[in-house]
Amino acid sequence: MILPSLILILIVGGIASWIVARRSEVVARLIAVASVLADLFVCFGIWVAYLGQSHSTPERWFVECDFAWIPQFGIRIHLAIDGLSLALLLLTYFLGIMAVLSSWTEIRERVGFFHFNLLWVLAGITGVFLAVDLFVFYLFWELMLVPMYFLIGIWGHERRIYAATKFFLFTQLSGLLILVAIITLAVLHHQSTGVFTFDFEQLLHTALSPRAARLLMLGFLVAFLVKLPAFPFHTWLPDAHTEAPTAGSVILAGLLLKTGAYGLIRFVLPLFPGPSRELAPILMTIGVIGILYGAVLAVGQTDLKRLVAYTSVSHMGFVLLGVFAGNEIALEGAVVQMISHGISTGALFILAGLLQERMHTREISAMGGLWETMPALSGAGLVFAMASLGLPGLGDFVGEFLVLLGAYRANVPLTVVATLGLLVATLYGLRFAQSAFQGPNPHHWKLPDMRLREWAVLGLMMMCLVWIGLYPQPVLNGVRPSLAAAAKCIPAGNCQEIKR
């Protein structure tokens, strides 16, 4: 019963803070923090209980729950947690708290409804990371869209309606494709075995013709690549990230993108090992294109949030490269990259939010020389810019390094090209840090430096990044068994094949 309660706490907390907000906004915010915190502690508890004492647990899932829901179609509310889900859930709740804290002064209108939506997005994301039944997975996958749509559409910036609608339409279209793929998979399973089920573990054993497997995989792939986002499907991302309020951007970049990568690792690799192997070179190429394309466009941006949004495209390219490199090192790198990108990009969006709150602009050209008026905030900005460009010692470096290490075994030319992405990253990272914080202060900004709450938010995120950067072993230990389960599906001969 632990797993449904994770979702229920958020749902109830959301309703409660909506109701309470009429009386007191502070209490509403506190309720939001408290409910996310409760989930965070539950996840910590699971982590300590299952990963604390030994390195390998015999069972596939740490905790599992399974209820019948729509028996006629064999749909069950089947939730389960393993190392991968657990790591991503910890990230979810960590960023969730940061999102609430960072909107403490930014959101002043309709506070209750804002926190309602925020908590419901988190509930949807929790469901996505927990669901083992594909129907339930799709349900949460869609469900997290609606509150996210409201977050962008109501509290966003100037072109919010356009951005929110574009975001919703992109994900809905790709979502319907995955729904058809899921249904077809279940129908094929029904036709061959006579059992109707949407359970992932049972569908693993469905006998598929190569052609059917390829088509079905495409259905899954499109949904996840849009969410990730991979190169040709990324166009919703800069708009949505830029127009969303700070908390929305944090959740979009930190969490929603991760659901796409999670789907690739959890579902696409095990369900369709054959086509994954076939398509791996193409997908890795798409990943590399994304790395370079995102980085190059990031260099040219003048809007701070848009810049950060394009760096996300670049960083998620590494994740795609790692997922389809076909070995465990790259997969581990991809997961570390997911987590540290969540934190570093989330922090950059919070930083952009802080700057916008103070300066009422996101244009980098309007900044400059901020160090002299806000040394602490500028220092924090520098740290996160460094993290984003992959400075050793911070989280992103570990992820990118492992991905490149793994990808090198699979495909040398692509890896070499991907490494160029790090170079461009240096360019945009330094350009941002330099033109915003360094140099003279041409606009004569006089701004208040970070407050205690802001210190706490960014400080915590910094600590996490340094921790992952210096000692990623706990994370790797946690996710290794689940990744092994996913990587098992790709035979070891993969690398040689591609090399030849």
Place this chain on the structure above:
Amino acid sequence: MNHPDFAALLPLTIVSATAVFLMIAIAIRRNHKAALTIALIGLAAALGSLALAASVLPRQVTSFFILDSYSFFYMAILLGAAVFVLLFAYDYLNCREEQPEELYLLVLLATAGAMVLVASRNFASFFLGLELLSVALYAVIAYVRTESISIEAGIKYLVLAASSSAVLLFGLALIYSESGSMELSQFTTAMTRTAGHANSFPVLAGVMLVLTGVGFKLAVVPFHLWTPDVYEGAPLPVTAFIATVSKGGMFALLLRWFHVSRGEIAGAPGLVLSILAIASMLTGNLLALRQTNVKRILAYSSIAHMGYLLVALLAGGTFGAPAATYYLTAYIVTILGAFSVMTVLSGSRWEAASLESYRGLFWQKPLLAAAFTTMLLSLAGIPLTAGFLGKFYVLTAGAAASRWVLLFTLIVSSTIGLFYYLRIVVVMYAQPTDPGTKRDAPALPISLPATMALAALTGLVFLLGIYPALFWDTIVAVTRNLG
């Protein structure tokens, strides 16, 4: 005709008798509340008699009617929808200076017509039911005589529906001339004929003409031209009635006689139905994009939804008929909910039809706006609402029958559809304009029955979307014996 036959016909008899009784009552003394009460009691008694008469099913009564669990299920849906329509019509008419009583009479007659359609097994009863429904509709569409737009809609509907009836009648005649039989079951056999034993030309032409007539009633492309104007012009409760009872009854008939559970709909009829489905899905959703009147948006959206229903019909197999039935139930509940929110929001002189009248609704009446959002999301097929599971079942039926072209059209068009549902939602959650500038009069307070009805509909949308297991077995059972 013996005793159980009369028992089986009880629901139809009760509705017809209530209509006659109401007519006499109006002639004696006009009273709005009394008229509503009589109509509601009649409908409720008919609903109750469904349960009573269920023991004598299935039963063929004369060569006109077939009364089985399928027809009773649909009758229950139609009667339920009519109850909701009347509840909202009361508030709507109460604040308008019209003589409201006859509307109830006409709605009862139209409901009886739709029920006849659902239960008919013969050309004659089919046509009689259709005409009973249509003639009553001509009058109710033009019911508010002070509005020229209503009169225009009524005339438009009269001309088009009458000519489509003529086409239908000609089609029936052609089939009769060829086969010498008036059984509707000929359609089922005509749909399954393979290329080897093709239908003879008169039969094929007859089937096409009948499909044209049916298509007019369902408003599928290219027979949809009346829909937006009639939806816009008719009083809101009547629009709701057309969207639910009129289309529901006709679709029940189509599903019963054109559905094929073994094999697939072959040859020219299958091709024509596929084209109708694809054209309806795309055209309906595309034309809705640029509308600024919510009634017109819902009109175009209904065209698309009929296309989705045709997909389920075409899919056939074990899932096709239950999927179509579930989808139709979900659609009826949802669209009733949507129109009832609109009715509740309307003032005494204007209807809440323009998109502008919803601006900032969420910040003024959060519960109503939340209900309307639920209905719109259900129409768009977002999880946890009835519309999503409906769509899920339709997709399952289509996938099981490998109807990929139809499925992909469905996906693409429902994404297009999402766009205009979101447009309404966006307006509701936008900043409110200055109060009182857009409206000529403040909206009236919502009456208790309307509130309860709306709450019930919203609850049903969630119930159908969250716990379908409750209904699915029933739906599978009632559709088991189709074609």
